[in-house]
Amino acid sequence: MSKLRTAVVLARTRWGWRPRTRAALERYQQRRIRAHLRFLRARSPFYADVRTLAEAPVMDKQTMMANFDALNTVGVRRAEAEALALAAERSRDFTPMLGNVAVGLSSGTSGHRGLFLVSPADRDAWAGTVLALTLPPGLVGHRIALFLRANNALYESVRSRLVDFRYFDLTVPVGQHLADLVEYRPTILVAPPSVLRLLAGAGSRLGGLQRVYSVAEVLDEGEAESLARAFGQQHLHQLYQCTEGFLARTCEHGVLHLNEQHVLIEPEWLDERRFTPVVTDFSRRTQPIVRYRLNDVLVARRGPCPCGSVLRAIERIEGRADDTLLLDGRVVFADLVSRAVIAADGFTEYAVVQTGPDRLQVQLDELAAAPAVGVELDRLWQRLGLAAPAVEFVPYAADPGVKRRRVRRDWQGTADAAVRDRRVGDRPSGPGGAVR
Ligand SMILES: [Zn+2]
Missing domain, CATH: 3.30.300 (GMP Synthetase; Chain A, domain 3)
Incomplete structure (x- = not known):
């Protein structure tokens, strides 16, 4: 990976320009989208004639998979990517590559399965963004404990002088990881809520924790407070990250904000507060995410967040509430x-x-x-x-x-x-x- 590329994105995201008004944010988004569409017209056969975002069709997983070959900008064919990803899934080898492009499989909440492609440049940009937006104020020396299904190459790419990682495999019973976790003394713990629930009893043994992130699953109502207490935190933090992008994260007040400096989220309103997000990522180049409709339902927050951010605040995410x-x-x-x-x-x-x-x-x-x-x-x-x-x-x-x-x-x-x-x-x- 290019550490430099990651560092540039990190610095820009963390300390760079920040919109002070909603109008400034929207102007910035439109500029990024115009540039992105220029790139796509040149490289993606599917978008060859698309001049404005409004001309781009709204996609879902099915249409994206049906047009996979024409959509991606690196000439990868669906059949070869799929064969590779499935073989990797079965062998539990999670670094399938086609040339320098990583291939992944997503289950998601709709349709059958999705395939996604990530180039080194996509990955470095992602790593920079995630580090910039998720690390507590003291940036250096973090130990991050990740409880995830697979040691995704993406997460691996974030390992650097800034942070150390330990990956805890969810196919192993969580209790087996406990001694290792305590000994590792993580400063940041990242896990789905179903795992946080299992670890909550040990919360008091994890003294150096600065942040706890809930990922991948929906939190039950009221659960954020009880989990925060169990781990001795003021707020439980959340990352809303899926195959389609890094879509939201909590601010210092524990309120979820959409990641609108990196993605445009067009709401399809279901009622006054609930909406389905249609996502356009300004920088994902290998497999474009343009007007991609997710199946999740987001609930807008009433009133502004005390942090003062112009980024839209979210009360909670519904959907993806699978059981264990x-x-x-x-x-x-x-x-x-x-x-x-x-x-x-x-x-x-x-x-x-x-x-x-x-x-x-x-x-x-x-x-x-x-x-x-x-x-x-x-x-x-x-x-x-x-x-x-x-x-x-x-x-x-x-x-x-x-x-x-x-x-x-x-x-x-x-x-x-x-x-x-x-x-x-x-x-x-x-x-x-x-x-x-
Ligand atoms: Zn806020």
Whole structure:
């Protein structure tokens, strides 16, 4: 990676020009978009004739995947990228590259699976932005503990003299990481809320923590306060980062603000406060994100934030509220289940519902894909060292509710709380044997 490129973006983002009025922000956005469209007209066959943003069609995952070959600016074909990404997913090797372009797979909340391409320049810019916007005031010497599904090459790229990283693999029971985590003495902890819940009991043993970031999943209401307390923080911080970009983060008051200096977010209003974001990233060049509609629902904040930022403030994010499953006495994260399901082909819509202690219902819009999905799930149970639950395949039933959950637990185990506690302290028997 280019440390210089990252450092330039970091400095510009952290100490550079900041819009003081909404009008100044919007003028800046329009200028960046014009320049970006100029680039895309020259490099992306799909955007060859698009002169203004209004002329660009609104995209979703399906249209983006259908036009993948024409959209990207580096001539990568969907078939080759997909084959590479799937092979990597199965081998748990998370650095598949086509030339110098990294290829990733996303599960998301709609459609089947998405593919994304990231060039070194995209990645360095991303790293600079993330560091600039997420590190506490004392910039240097941070130790960041990351609880993530995969050690994404993106995150790896942020490692530098400024910060050290330790990656904690979510396919391993969280309790097993606890001793390492305490010993690492992180200054920043980054994890999905389902993991923060499991770690909360150990919060008092993590004395040097300066920030705790919740990522990847939606927080339940009121949960931000209780988690902040558990980790001895004034506020729980949040990063709203997905395949489609780095979309929002909390200010020093713990309020989420859209990252409007880097992306344009056109709201499609659902009512007075709730909207679906349509995202245009000014700088993602390899795989353009132009008027891309996310499936999340954002709730605008009433009134201005005390921090005084002109960036739109968000009360909360709805959607992506997948549940964790409880199988064989263990917590299984929704993301792992989604990834396993989408590794199979032949369907578009799906849902996974836990209906009993060892029963899963898998809904598919194409039941012919059931055997292939079954194989992928078996691989997952094997990898996690779990007794395979009974899996029943049924036709997909669209959920009219506002919150779409791909992975849901309808069965409420009475041992729920007990299981959670046990997971933090010691470890139930699982793969690898000995309980310490
Ligand atoms: Zn604020």
